[in-house]
Amino acid sequence: MTKKNKFKYIKEYLITMLVCSLIVVAISFCVELELLFRTELKVNEQELNTDNLSKFCTIEELEKRLAQEPTNYAINIRLAMIYESLHKYAKANEYYQNALKLSGRSNYSLYSYAMFCAKRGLYGISSALAEEIKGTNLKTIQYRAKIYDAIGDSLYNANDYSAASKAYQVAYKYAKNMNDRDKYSDIKSKFANSYAKSADLHMEKAMIQEAILDLENSLRIKKNALASYKLALIYKDIDKVKAQKHMQDAFRANPFIVNPYIYNSLFEDLIEDAKLTGNQNALNLYSVKYEIFKKQITRSYVYKNDILIDNSYISHQKKMFSDDDKYVLIFDLKNNTKFTIDELHIEIELFINSKRYVLNKKIISYKNPLDAYDIMQKVTIELPNDVGFINVKDKNDITAKYFVKKTKKAPWTMAKIEFLNF
Numbered sequence: 001m002t003k004k005n006k007f008k009y010i011k012e013y014l015i016t017m018l019v020c021s022l023i024v025v026a027i028s029f030c031v032e033l034e035l036l037f038r039t040e041l042k043v044n045e046q047e048l049n050t051d052n053l054s055k056f057c058t059i060e061e062l063e064k065r066l067a068q069e070p071t072n073y074a075i076n077i078r079l080a081m082i083y084e085s086l087h088k089y090a091k092a093n094e095y096y097q098n099a100l101k102l103s104g105r106s107n108y109s110l111y112s113y114a115m116f117c118a119k120r121g122l123y124g125i126s127s128a129l130a131e132e133i134k135g136t137n138l139k140t141i142q143y144r145a146k147i148y149d150a151i152g153d154s155l156y157n158a159n160d161y162s163a164a165s166k167a168y169q170v171a172y173k174y175a176k177n178m179n180d181r182d183k184y185s186d187i188k189s190k191f192a193n194s195y196a197k198s199a200d201l202h203m204e205k206a207m208i209q210e211a212i213l214d215l216e217n218s219l220r221i222k223k224n225a226l227a228s229y230k231l232a233l234i235y236k237d238i239d240k241v242k243a244q245k246h247m248q249d250a251f252r253a254n255p256f257i258v259n260p261y262i263y264n265s266l267f268e269d270l271i272e273d274a275k276l277t278g279n280q281n282a283l284n285l286y287s288v289k290y291e292i293f294k295k296q297i298t299r300s301y302v303y304k305n306d307i308l309i310d311n312s313y314i315s316h317q318k319k320m321f322s323d324d325d326k327y328v329l330i331f332d333l334k335n336n337t338k339f340t341i342d343e344l345h346i347e348i349e350l351f352i353n354s355k356r357y358v359l360n361k362k363i364i365s366y367k368n369p370l371d372a373y374d375i376m377q378k379v380t381i382e383l384p385n386d387v388g389f390i391n392v393k394d395k396n397d398i399t400a401k402y403f404v405k406k407t408k409k410a411p412w413t414m415a416k417i418e419f420l421n422f
Helices: 003-056 059-068 073-085 089-102 107-119 123-132 138-157 161-175 181-204 208-221 225-235 240-253 260-277 280-300
Strands: 307-318 325-335 343-352 355-364 376-382 398-405 413-419
Touching: 059 073, 073 089, 073 107, 089 107, 107 123, 107 138, 123 138, 123 161, 138 161, 138 181, 161 181, 181 208, 181 225, 208 225, 225 240, 240 260, 240 280, 260 280, 307 398, 307 413, 325 343, 325 398, 355 376
Parallel strands: none
Antiparallel strands: 307 325, 325 376, 343 355, 343 398, 398 413
């Protein structure tokens, strides 16, 4: 054999060995995937069986089946769940432990027992079981997220908000990788809220810096108008500039969570401070913001005597194109401010002989003179058909409570209580 042919055979041999090795690796990988798939399928089938058992079997039937299939861990889990729902926790614990042994500590049995422990306050055991769950697929990630979420809920309900936030943090880490966006959002909200509640406890103990840190953590997780407002109230006497920033965030998110008198006072203090220090830039900035704030307040809030209601009475009329009776409530309405009201929502609680009726009316400024100052208009609202025939001996037997607001999301303000003429 020539040297050239020898080199050729060695080269072919090495190529053949490389190809064979790649084929073996590929086959092994496929086999491993198949085994993983079969294992996952088996676990899912067991879980499905557990759900079916949940719907159709009593304790007696399940125990009878367990006697026939003593190695069926799914039956043990279902029995444990039933005893847990009956508050027989010792018995439930026994069946969960059996399921762990029989399943070889399968992911589903670990998850089921971890959830039980989380609700019973056995947080160390629950978290250890969560970390024992094998694999990194979506199902195992979901298991861990739900376990730490349950731990967080249990701690939150026990008012241990600091510990709850740590549990929610782990749940949040896992939930980020889930396909369930609703569950992720729910955990995120609870994570942020646990810090906000912790801040309340720190404020009660006059631990100001700890409360500030809690609220800042809450806002880093999720923007929240209430947390911003609480932080603004803390900073109001410490750092008015920071207070205004957080008050502004809260007001933009939900103007009705902010006490307008406090925000107004804060602007007045900042403007006064700018004048005293000769800081023209700060004076211009807060003066402009103050004017914007006042316009927003005027558009949103109804203050005492902003809306005047007078001369209310009920009129008995005939329906158009019919001889049927109808009753209408008529009253005078006036915008008593110097600002345009784009829309006005009116709700009237009407009491006739102690029976309550609710009437609603929405008035749009381009159709009515709410954009004009000091102009009275007459408003007519038809009463519901079930009012029937009104026979009132004394006008005090008809009472109307008027509530108004300028936007759909605004809180109602009582404008007037009247005893009606009829």
